[in-house]
Amino acid sequence: MEYSKEILKTVKSESYVSPKVEKKYFGNKGYGLVAREFIKQGEIVSISGGLILTEEQHREIVELKGLGDYSYYIENGFLICPLNPEDPSDDWRMNHCCEPNCGVRGQIVFVAMKDIDIGEELTFDYAMTETNPEYSVDLHCTKETCRKKFTGNDWKNPSLQSKYKDHMSLYIQNKIKNNGK
Numbered sequence: 001m002e003y004s005k006e007i008l009k010t011v012k013s014e015s016y017v018s019p020k021v022e023k024k025y026f027g028n029k030g031y032g033l034v035a036r037e038f039i040k041q042g043e044i045v046s047i048s049g050g051l052i053l054t055e056e057q058h059r060e061i062v063e064l065k066g067l068g069d070y071s072y073y074i075e076n077g078f079l080i081c082p083l084n085p086e087d088p089s090d091d092w093r094m095n096h097c098c099e100p101n102c103g104v105r106g107q108i109v110f111v112a113m114k115d116i117d118i119g120e121e122l123t124f125d126y127a128m129t130e131t132n133p134e135y136s137v138d139l140h141c142t143k144e145t146c147r148k149k150f151t152g153n154d155w156k157n158p159s160l161q162s163k164y165k166d167h168m169s170l171y172i173q174n175k176i177k178n179n180g181k
């Protein structure tokens with residue numbers, strides 16, 4: 001049996017964003033997520049949804065068209081990416097910060113690592129999910145500890161591993177345990 005169209009209409013998105021969180025336009029840095037209410041440490045702030053693709057499918061459907069910016073690995077050989085990479089759902093709008101207030105629990109659940117005040121931007125560290133060695137981007141997070149440049153090899157950095165521990169994606173935690181495999 002399929003879900004009726006009426007029921008599906010009540011589901012606004014393929015993913016989840018806490019009602020305490022909203023998308024905000026920051027101008028030159030684009031969209032981000034901010035807290036519209038106080039968020040307590042440990043609370044779920046978003047759960048990624050979209051397409052689950054094999055590496056090969058991802059290369060053909062997403063990467064070759066230059067639409068891979070939001071994709072990340074959830075397992076060896078498998079990636080998740082937004083249904084619409086040019087206008088992704090709000091869960092995909094969280095920005096990087098080198099001193100983030102959110103982290104990953106499992107592979108697709110994002111939680112507050114500390115209490116987050118109203119109006120504060122929600123951020124995570126790309127090193128928590130990104131393992132594509134060819135990916136790199138300049139960072140402008142204004143923190144003293146800013147690494148200035150992010151690369152898809154940052155997850156290998158021992159100081160980041162011990163800083164984030166189980167807030168690294170489970171996929172990355174397993175990679176670390178298996179010597180990078």
Ligand SMILES: [Zn+2]
Nearest residue numbers: 098139141146
């Ligand atoms: Zn930074």
